[in-house]
Amino acid sequence: MGAGPLRTAGAGTLRPEHAGAEVRLAGWVKARRDHGGVIFLDLRDASGVVQVVVDPAAAPEAAGVAREVRDEFCVALAGTVRLRPAGIANPDLPTGEVEVAAAALRVLSPSDPLPFQIDDRAEIDEVRRLAYRYLDLRRPRMAANLRARSVGIAAMRRVLDRMGFLEVETPTLIRSTPEGARDMLVPSRLRPGTFYALPQSPQLFKQLLMVGGVERYFQVARCYRDEDFRSDRQLEFTQLDIEGSFWGQDDILATLEEVMVEVVSALDATPPARPFPRLAYSQAMARFGTDKPDLRFGMEIVELGTVFASSRFQAFRTTLESGGLVAGIDAGPLGLSRSGLDALADRARALGGKGLVTAIVEEGGTLRSTLAKHLDQAETAALVAAFGAVPGDTLLLAAGEPRETRVLLGKLRLELGQPKGHRQLRFLWVVDFPVFEVTPEGGLAPAHHPFTSPVDVSEMEEHPERAVARAYDLVLNGTELGSGSVRIHDPALQRRVFSVLGISDEEAERRFGWFLRALRFGAPPHAGFAVGIDRLFSVLLDEPNIREVIPFPKTQTGLDPMTEAPTAVVAEQLRELGIDLRPEARAALEGEGEAPPG
Numbered sequence: 001m002g003a004g005p006l007r008t009a010g011a012g013t014l015r016p017e018h019a020g021a022e023v024r025l026a027g028w029v030k031a032r033r034d035h036g037g038v039i040f041l042d043l044r045d046a047s048g049v050v051q052v053v054v055d056p057a058a059a060p061e062a063a064g065v066a067r068e069v070r071d072e073f074c075v076a077l078a079g080t081v082r083l084r085p086a087g088i089a090n091p092d093l094p095t096g097e098v099e100v101a102a103a104a105l106r107v108l109s110p111s112d113p114l115p116f117q118i119d120d121r122a123e124i125d126e127v128r129r130l131a132y133r134y135l136d137l138r139r140p141r142m143a144a145n146l147r148a149r150s151v152g153i154a155a156m157r158r159v160l161d162r163m164g165f166l167e168v169e170t171p172t173l174i175r176s177t178p179e180g181a182r183d184m185l186v187p188s189r190l191r192p193g194t195f196y197a198l199p200q201s202p203q204l205f206k207q208l209l210m211v212g213g214v215e216r217y218f219q220v221a222r223c224y225r226d227e228d229f230r231s232d233r234q235l236e237f238t239q240l241d242i243e244g245s246f247w248g249q250d251d252i253l254a255t256l257e258e259v260m261v262e263v264v265s266a267l268d269a270t271p272p273a274r275p276f277p278r279l280a281y282s283q284a285m286a287r288f289g290t291d292k293p294d295l296r297f298g299m300e301i302v303e304l305g306t307v308f309a310s311s312r313f314q315a316f317r318t319t320l321e322s323g324g325l326v327a328g329i330d331a332g333p334l335g336l337s338r339s340g341l342d343a344l345a346d347r348a349r350a351l352g353g354k355g356l357v358t359a360i361v362e363e364g365g366t367l368r369s370t371l372a373k374h375l376d377q378a379e380t381a382a383l384v385a386a387f388g389a390v391p392g393d394t395l396l397l398a399a400g401e402p403r404e405t406r407v408l409l410g411k412l413r414l415e416l417g418q419p420k421g422h423r424q425l426r427f428l429w430v431v432d433f434p435v436f437e438v439t440p441e442g443g444l445a446p447a448h449h450p451f452t453s454p455v456d457v458s459e460m461e462e463h464p465e466r467a468v469a470r471a472y473d474l475v476l477n478g479t480e481l482g483s484g485s486v487r488i489h490d491p492a493l494q495r496r497v498f499s500v501l502g503i504s505d506e507e508a509e510r511r512f513g514w515f516l517r518a519l520r521f522g523a524p525p526h527a528g529f530a531v532g533i534d535r536l537f538s539v540l541l542d543e544p545n546i547r548e549v550i551p552f553p554k555t556q557t558g559l560d561p562m563t564e565a566p567t568a569v570v571a572e573q574l575r576e577l578g579i580d581l582r583p584e585a586r587a588a589l590e591g592e593g594e595a596p597p598g
C-alpha cells in the first residue's frame with residue numbers, strides 16, 4: 001500500500017461529493033460477499049460502514065487478500081470513492097450512494113472465529129456478551145450507547161462550567177460515610193488490620209468543599225455500594241454529584257433542570273419544558289402509590305371512603321371504620337374475560353394484596369362485579385362518578401392498611417398502564433420527603449441520609465416519624481434518577497439528628513468528629529444533589545437496564561465474566577495485609593474450584 005497514513009477518511013463519512021477521491025480506510029470487515037468474481041466487503045470503523053469493492057481484474061493482489069479475510073478481521077485499504085451504479089444505492093446506509101473501489105488491501109490483524117455475530121438482531125446470552133464485551137461493544141447498539149453517554153456527559157460538563165461550577169475530584173479511599181448501604185472495604189497494607197472504605201458517594205467530602213469555600217462543585221463520581229443485587233443495580237456506578245453554598249432547594253432544582261435540558265438536547269431528543277412539575281411525597285404516595293410516579297399515563301388512585309362509608313358491603317365498611325383505606329384505579333377498557341380477571345386478582349395477591357375486587361362498568365352505568373349486589377343505585381353511580389369511568393372500563397378496588405393499599409394499587413397501575421407516545425420524557429420532582437423511615441425492626445433510619453436538614457426541628461424531635469425533610473428526588477418516567485437535600489450546617493443540629501437516630505454524642509464524636517469539627521469553622525448553608533448517570537442514560541436511551549449503558553458492567557451476581565473477578569489472591573498478598581481467611585471462606589473457595597491461598 002506504500003508509505004503514508006493508515007487512514008485518510010472515516011468509512012462512515014463518505015458521500016457522493018467524495019466521488020473520485022483517493023482514500024485510505026482502516027477498520028473491521030463487517031461482512032464479505034464473494035460471488036466468485038468481484039468481492040464485496042462492508043468495512044466498519046467508529047464513524048460507520050461503507051461498501052468496498054475488490055475487482056480481481058483491476059486489483060488482483062487485493063482480491064487475493066480479500067478472499068482470505070473473514071468477519072471482523074482488522075484491515076487497511078487504499079482505493080477510490082465512486083458513485084454506485086444507478087438503482088443499487090442502499091438507502092438504509094448513510095454511505096449508501098457510494099462505494100470504494102479498492103486498489104490495495106492488507107490485513108492488520110486477523111480474527112478468531114467469533115463467539116457471536118456482531119449484529120444488533122442477534123439474541124445473545126448476556127454472560128457471553130460480557131465475557132467478550134470488547135466484541136459486544138462493536139455492535140451498533142452498544143457503540144451508539146457509549147457515544148450517547150459521552151455526548152451527554154460532555155453536555156453536563158459544558159452547562160455546569162458555564163454556570164461557574166468547579167469540577168473537583170474527591171478521594172476513593174476514605175473513611176466510611178453512612179449512606180445506608182454496606183461499605184466496600186480496602187485493606188491497608190501499611191497499617192494491617194485497618195481498612196479504607198470506597199465511597200458510597202462523595203457526600204461528606206462535597207460538604208467539606210463547601211466549608212472550603214468552593215461554593216459550586218460538581219464531579220462525575222464513581223460510587224460503590226456493597227448491596228445484594230436487587231434488580232437494576234451494580235456494585236459500582238457513576239453519579240453526577242453537585243453541591244452549592246448559600247443555596248436552597250429551588251437553586252438546586254433549577255440547576256438540575258438546566259443540566260437535564262442540556263443533556264436531553266445534546267441527545268437530539270425534545271427537551272422537557274421547565275419548570276418540571278413538583279409533587280409532595282405524600283401526594284405522590286396518595287395519587288400513585290409510589291415515590292417515583294410514572295407520569296406518562298394517568299390511572300391515578302382514587303380514594304373511595306365517601307362512596308363506601310355506610311355501604312352494605314361489609315368488608316369495605318369495616319376497613320373504613322377501623323381507619324383503613326378503600327381505593328381503586330380505573331384500568332380502562334382491559335377487555336378481560338372471567339379468567340383474566342381472576343388472574344389479575346391472583347396477581348394482586350402475589351404483590352402482597354389481601355384481595356382485589358374487580359368491576360366492569362356496563363352500558364347504562366351498572367357494574368359487572370361481585371360487588372354489584374351489595375350496592376344500591378346511588379352508590380353504584382357514586383362509584384362510577386368517583387373514577388369518571390365510562391362503559392367498558394375495568395375498576396380495580398382494594399382495601400386495607402392505607403400505605404399497603406396504595407402501594408398495591410400503584411404496582412397494579414404500573415403493570416396495566418400503557419405509556420402513550422413513544423419516547424415521552426416525563427420528569428418530575430418529588431419534594432418534602434420524610435426525614436426518617438421506620439425500619440422493619442421498628443427503629444428509625446434516615447430516609448435520605450443523616451446530613452439532611454429537617455424543615456422543623458422540634459417536630460423532628462417530638463414526632464420523628466411525621467417530620468418532613470428538605471429532601472427531593474428527581475424522577476423520569478417512573479425511574480428515580482437521583483436525590484438531594486438541603487444539608488445541616490449547624491453542628492448542634494447535626495448532633496440532634498444523630499441523637500434521634502440513636503447515635504449518642506460519644507458515638508457521633510468517634511465516627512464523625514472529624515466532620516462535625518469542620519462544621520464549627522463557619523460552615524455556609526449548602527444544598528446538593530446526585531443524579532445516577534447510568535440510570536439516566538438507560539432511560540434516555542430506552543434501554544431495559546443500566547448494564548446496556550455501562551461499558552464493562554458486572555452480572556447481577558457481581559461477577560465479571562471476562563476477567564472472572566472477583567478471584568482468590570495469592571497467600572503472599574493476604575499475608576502482607578495481615579489477613580487470614582476463615583475456614584468457611586477457604587471451604588467456599590475450594591467448593592468453587594478456586595485454589596485457596598496456600
Ligand code: ASP
Nearest residue numbers: 201203483484528529530
Ligand atoms: N449523596 C447522596 C446520594 O448519593 C446525594 C446527595 O444528597 O447529594 O444519594
